[in-house]
Amino acid sequence: MLQQTTVAAVKPYFLHFLDRWPSVEQLADADPQEVMAAWAGLGYYARARNMLACARTVAAQHQGRFPEGVKALRCLPGIGEYTSAAIAAIAFDEPVAVVDGNVERVVSRLYAIETPLPAAKPRIRDLVQEMTPSERPGDFAQAMMDLGATICTPKRPACAICPLSAPCLARAEGRQEFFPVKAPKRAKPQRRGAAFVAMRQGDGAIWLRRRPESGMLGGMVEPPTTAWSVKADGAIGAESAPFAAGWELAGTASHGFTHFDLTLDVWRAVAPADPQSDGWWATPERLDEEGLPTVMKKVVAVALPGIIFRRRPGRAAP
């Protein structure tokens, strides 16, 4: 959960998952759709699919216990170079280099590494391996990460209270804020699409469907949307809707993803009882449990301004 995600964002999800699926075996037996719904809002949904696949592998092939050793850990779904090393060092006392974004920053400053990331990663990993002690390697790893998180911060690092300020080459040159060097990032393209929010006469239920397992928002729930194409002029017409209805334009919903910005035209209609399309009806009370990703909550909010979503699992909106 913590991959590319802050502790503050993860905390309520972590607590809910631990409460709902307290063991690897229980997670392995979980309903995948419920797991995806519980992950909704955290982002990077491949992590949820990987975590479930990982639990199944650990339960089926490792008697419900995580294998020891970076190499075996690295073979599990969703467990890459960083996570395998972190588990090995922290849980199994293995003296392996644990390199996350914090450690990259600390070490690139300590040695004033001019090579941009990610090209400098192998060098950084070697340096960290060199300093990793055979005694309490897990504590060393967490100390390095916490140093980066609290003192050797991206902006205005607190060099005055840093235990590594004396040997720090970047600090010696007064260039600490210029490390790590990173490759320039490209501009985000704009994409355009349409979303169709159909409401059932009577109970106000909304028509939903599930997105394909892979790709953007893979396996997540949505009101039907068109493909998200390179930005076109003007609105996308109701002829793109999954079924005929009295579609009216309710507005637009915009959302920034990691690698593109999306604007969706949001269409609204009172729909026939049987839309003759893939999907299901979800009543307003059930919308929270459906687990819509954030962009789709925005879409529903544009179509139905009265709908209020809860912010985090099991917590009431303020």
Added chain:
DNA sequence: CAGACGTGGAA
């Protein structure tokens, strides 16, 4: 290797 892959909070 470079690009895909979410979201919310801070500056």
Added chain:
DNA sequence: TTTCCAAGTCT
């Protein structure tokens, strides 16, 4: 408002 970025992984 815009930009940055956080305990990365997969293809």
